[in-house]
Ligand SMILES: Nc1ncnc2c1ncn2[C@@H]1O[C@H](COP(=O)(O)OP(=O)(O)OP(=O)(O)O)[C@@H](O)[C@H]1O
């Protein structure tokens with residue numbers, strides 16, 4: 385489903401190379417985790433995949449369902465179903481959460497040639513989901529993420545994912561700063577979204593998240609590439625032993 389082949393990327397106007405020959409294949413239906421030391425380039429990878437400005441691809445290619453992702457602008461990637469849950473979710477003052485989501489959802493539907501979702505249907509779906517995620521209804525009326533606590537922001541990321549039903553999900557440390565209950569909510573949300581035709585890449589520092597979301601594969605990003613891979617138990621080994629063995 386997502387195939388990353390020999391990807392290199394640089395920041396700072398191409399001055400600083402972060403990813404160097406990274407290859408990774410995530411088949412549909414699988415959940416892969418990426419771990420690795422601070423500054424290894426995990427967030428950079430998520431930005432390159434979603435097409436954020438300032439992250440220049442200097443080599444390699446990425447395809448999603450066979451289509452060249454790197455040729456698409458960020459909106460096209462979103463319409464194709466690429467979704468990034470941020471390490472630090474953005475605050476958008478002045479834009480109510482529901483307005484933001486409905487606009488995003490219908491823009492993606494239009495781009496795919498589908499009919500827009502009507503307001504009553506959207507509201508019904510959003511309310512039911514907010515209840516399921518134990519979110520206060522007033523959060524949906526507030527401007528997106530503004531003044532939300534860390535845990536509330538993460539819950540909002542899960543809420544957006546479940547509303548948008550993306551094809552491929554990249555989660556960048558959606559677990560950081562969560563209390564145990566919120567961690568469960570994030571994990572349950574992710575597990576509900578597991579499906580034979582959806583792939584997920586979970587970036588995390590904490591093995592404990594992977595107790596709830598058992599990944600099919602675990603990779604170490606170090607030295608700009610995937611330095612080692614293993615099954616779910618590999619995360620436990622990494623937590624116990626650290627990343628020294630995989631240093632660049
Ligand atoms: N716009 C930028 N300009 C200069 N350096 C940058 C820029 N963006 C990222 N970097 C650098 O690239 C490296 C990789 O950063 P990145 O955020 O991808 O790491 P990470 O693996 O996500 O780390 P963490 O585990 O701390 O979240 C870091 O050294 C960072 O300082």
Ligand SMILES: [Mg+2]
Pocket residue numbers: 426427428471556
């Ligand atoms: Mg990061």
